[in-house]
Amino acid sequence: MIWDLVRSSETTRAALSTAGHQAATRAAQRALQISDPRGEHHTIAIEKDVLGKPEARVLGSAQSVAVSISHAAPFVCAVADTAPVLLGTDIERIRPCTTAVWEACLTPAEKAFIAAAPRREREMLQIRAWSLKEAVLKAFGVGLRVHPRNVDVTNALGATTSTVRIGWRGVWHTATVEWMHLNPTYVAVAVAFPFSARTLE
Numbered sequence: 001m002i003w004d005l006v007r008s009s010e011t012t013r014a015a016l017s018t019a020g021h022q023a024a025t026r027a028a029q030r031a032l033q034i035s036d037p038r039g040e041h042h043t044i045a046i047e048k049d050v051l052g053k054p055e056a057r058v059l060g061s062a063q064s065v066a067v068s069i070s071h072a073a074p075f076v077c078a079v080a081d082t083a084p085v086l087l088g089t090d091i092e093r094i095r096p097c098t099t100a101v102w103e104a105c106l107t108p109a110e111k112a113f114i115a116a117a118p119r120r121e122r123e124m125l126q127i128r129a130w131s132l133k134e135a136v137l138k139a140f141g142v143g144l145r146v147h148p149r150n151v152d153v154t155n156a157l158g159a160t161t162s163t164v165r166i167g168w169r170g171v172w173h174t175a176t177v178e179w180m181h182l183n184p185t186y187v188a189v190a191v192a193f194p195f196s197a198r199t200l201e
Contacts, residue, residue: 001087001178001190002031004078011073019076020069021046021054027080028056028065035082051141056080068138068190077180077188084195088139090131091188094124102126105133105147107167109154127187129153132177135191136166166191 004027008019025044032042043059046067056065066087067080079089106114106129114125133148140146152167156177166175173193180188 001176001192002027002034002080003178003180003188003190004030004080005180005182005188006076008071008074008076016071016073016076020071020078023076023078024054024056024067024069024080027078028067031065031080031082032058049141052143053138053141066192068135070134070138070188072186075182075186075188077190079190081192083192085192086139086141086195087190087192088135088137089188089190090134090138091182091186092127092131092134094127094185094187096123097126097130105130105149107149107152107154109152110157113154113157124187125157128179128189129157131187131189132156132166132191135189136168136175139191139193140168166193 004023006019006023008015024046028044045057045059046054047057049055054067054069056067065080065082066085068087068089069078070089070091072091072093075091077089077091081087110129114122117125132153133151136151137143137146150169156164162176164177165172176192178190
């Protein structure tokens with residue numbers, strides 16, 4: 001997965017959307033360059049598929065690059081991958097949230113894992129759980145049209161490696177997860193599933 005992170009000077013919805021498209025274009029171009037260092041320079045167009053999920057089209061070619069975009073003002077992040085993967089990303093500001101929100105969104109296993117953690121780590125674990133759930137829902141192209149409890153990220157919360165098992169609607173899939181802490185107040189995550197996971201949606 002190739003990342004592109006930017007801090008936008010403007011925080012309007014339109015400005016963040018433009019910055020997201022630019023970040024996705026740069027990430028896709030770098031991903032293509034890494035996969036084929038001797039290849040030609042590619043012109044990229046960021047478009048939406050039938051589900052509204054962004055994808056990078058290589059103009060003049062049938063090739064496409066998986067991309068995902070997220071923003072939490074003033075930051076924008078995009079990830080890209082030339083492999084046949086389902087790709088999702090999310091960026092969140094680290095902040096307290098109400099108990100009712102966590103009760104509604106976390107699975108029993110996630111709640112138990114977080115409750116067993118030292119108190120000083122719980123807020124970060126809650127944010128990481130929420131952020132990864134959003135990234136997973138984006139990877140499958142459904143966003144928050146599907147309830148976050150349909151995703152179980154318990155194994156990823158305590159993982160020390162990037163390859164983890166994530167539950168999606170009761171089926172466990174192997175996924176690659178990468179985290180990035182921008183500063184003490186923002187965290188970003190990217191997740192990639194093998195494209196074959198789409199057949200199990």
